[in-house]
Amino acid sequence: MSTKGDQILDRTLSKVGGKGLFVKELEVAMAEGRADLAVHSLKDVPMELPEGFALAAVLEREDPRDAFVSNDYASLAELPAGAVVGTSSLRRQSLIAARYPHLVIKPLRGNLDTRLGKLDRGDYAAIILAAAGLKRLGLPQRIRALLDPADSLPAAGQGAMAIEIAERDDGIDLMALLAPLNHEATAQAVTAERKVSKVFGGSCQVPLAAFATVEDGQMHLRAMVATPDGVRMASAEVRGAAADPEALGQQVADLLRAQDAVGILASCLSEAAQADADARSATLAGGAPAADA
Ligand SMILES: NCc1[nH]cc(CCC(=O)O)c1CC(=O)O
16 A cells, blocks of 8 residues: 555645654555555554554564765764764754764654665765665665664664454454564563553654664663754663563652653644644745654
């Protein structure tokens, strides 16, 4: 299926419902019996699914890291003062602004081909993309450097794909049929990450990162919230039994709260409201930005 989200990605996506739109359209297809299941990049799936829908499986995670892509430079550290870096993710923007205040961050929208095209025609010195998307689409050679999660903490669910199903009345147990595709450690990790995101307002456009690794049943969960300029930032980490991912997510959220995460995000939310208003007037003038995870 080609969704409206695909067709209008470059123009007014934020106006018609943001990234959740892709998910919503496929949910409508399932509800109408035109599809039995939907495959999503989990990063784009809202924290709360509508009544009657469920995630049946989370597939083994691809590389969760952010990738540095450039034709002229090998890493963020090599970029000269004033170099333009493309990203529409508030999370990536705030992390870059905090570590490399001499760089200029400009919005970058569109599908992967569009974004790479804008880099290649010289609009940006470098762009930041999810490594998973580049690898899955057969473009791993475009990756010049992978950003260490310690420097650029991934978004909740980044690199994981999920299969969503709808409740049905024909007696077919899709949940059971799809269960073998579920990757337990990935499912535990993303459940903890999405819990953090849910605590701080779900799919709201805020600079929020949450990233968990699981090894031998033990989880290491890190999370961060920041202002878009990277000036204020709260970060926290916990370790514990991977079997209780929601509890670990809540623990990290509590640690972030103790560092005034709510205050940090509140300033973002008022800026987001302003950006939204700007987007609406820009739409009237013919173009509108849509932010990314
Ligand atoms: N923001 C959109 C989006 N949603 C999922 C991916 C890539 C695959 C993934 O992260 O799982 C991307 C592109 C990107 O962030 O560069």
